[in-house]
Amino acid sequence: MSEMLGTLVFYAVAFVILATALGVVTSKNLVHSALLMTACFIGVGVLFIWLSADFLGAMEFMLYSGGVAILVVMGVMLTKRQDGPPGNPFNHRKITALGLVILFVLVMSTVIVSTPVPSGSYVSADTVDALADMMLNKYILAFEIAATLLLAALVGAIILAKGDGEA
Amino acid sequence: MTIGLNHCLLLSAALFAIGLYGVLSKRNIIAVLMGVELMLNAVNINFVAFNRFTPVSDLTGQLMAVFAITVGVAEVAIGVALAYRIYNDRQTINVDELDNMKG
Numbered sequence: 001m002s003e004m005l006g007t008l009v010f011y012a013v014a015f016v017i018l019a020t021a022l023g024v025v026t027s028k029n030l031v032h033s034a035l036l037m038t039a040c041f042i043g044v045g046v047l048f049i050w051l052s053a054d055f056l057g058a059m060e061f062m063l064y065s066g067g068v069a070i071l072v073v074m075g076v077m078l079t080k081r082q083d084g085p086p087g088n089p090f091n092h093r094k095i096t097a098l099g100l101v102i103l104f105v106l107v108m109s110t111v112i113v114s115t116p117v118p119s120g121s122y123v124s125a126d127t128v129d130a131l132a133d134m135m136l137n138k139y140i141l142a143f144e145i146a147a148t149l150l151l152a153a154l155v156g157a158i159i160l161a162k163g164d165g166e167a
Numbered sequence: 168m169t170i171g172l173n174h175c176l177l178l179s180a181a182l183f184a185i186g187l188y189g190v191l192s193k194r195n196i197i198a199v200l201m202g203v204e205l206m207l208n209a210v211n212i213n214f215v216a217f218n219r220f221t222p223v224s225d226l227t228g229q230l231m232a233v234f235a236i237t238v239g240v241a242e243v244a245i246g247v248a249l250a251y252r253i254y255n256d257r258q259t260i261n262v263d264e265l266d267n268m269k270g
Binding site: 003006007010014017018021022024025030033034037040041044047048051052053055056059060063064067068071072074075076078079087088089090091093094096097098100101104105108109112113117118119120121122123124127130131134135139142146149150153154156157158160161163 | 173192204211232234236237240250262
């Protein structure tokens with residue numbers, strides 16, 4: 001019974017993710033795209049929790065559907081044309097892009113279906129403890145580099161947005 | 168039927184393809200950024216699914232997803248700052264018109 005419920009939840013979440021992602025690409029209004037993108041990120045966060053990665057799910061909710069969504073909406077408002085709602089037009093390579101994407105999906109699904117799946121699974125009882133332990137012991141260098149990257153990105157974004165000499 | 172690695176990989180491939188379509192076919196620089204974000208999320212789903220459904224002994228996949236999220240968030244901050252700057256300088260964010268590096 002609980003297995004069937006899990007299957008049902010997976011298909012529901014997958015439907016939400018794909019439908020909202022299609023909405024992001026096809027919506028005529030850029031603000032609607034941004035809102036649908038937030039819904040898509042919430043779906044991905046729920047999928048993470050379904051995959052028993054609860055810390056990553058919480059991170060996805062806070063960073064993507066919180067931070068990134070607000071940043072993108074700010075970007076939409078700051079770069080708006082004066083007349084009418086912010087549009088979201090296609091360029092003249094729409095058909096070529098569609099062909100490339102269909103080719104990509106065909107190749108990827110063939111590869112995925114034809115590759116044998118290794119059997120086994122891994123579920124951690126406490127993802128926060130395990131992740132913190134790895135982050136501060138084995139992968140301390142990557143952790144420090146990520147911290148430096150965030151600092152550089154923050155300073156770079158301020159300099160870019162305010163302009164040279166004003167910051 | 169139980170959900171396994173293949174289902175997650177197919178979902179992630181579809182999400183990546185939708186993001187790729189947005190990147191390739193959109194005119195607005197912010198819409199292109201949204202496509203990139205969708206693609207980054209697809210990659211994170213792959214990391215977590217491989218960590219969950221293959222015989223591993225620790226959470227390396229999830230940790231890589233943490234770093235991927237960090238890089239993705241830094242990227243979107245820089246991207247929005249760049250879009251704002253380009254809009255201020257040239258009054259357009261149509262990527263087809265931005266073919267000149269010398270302002």
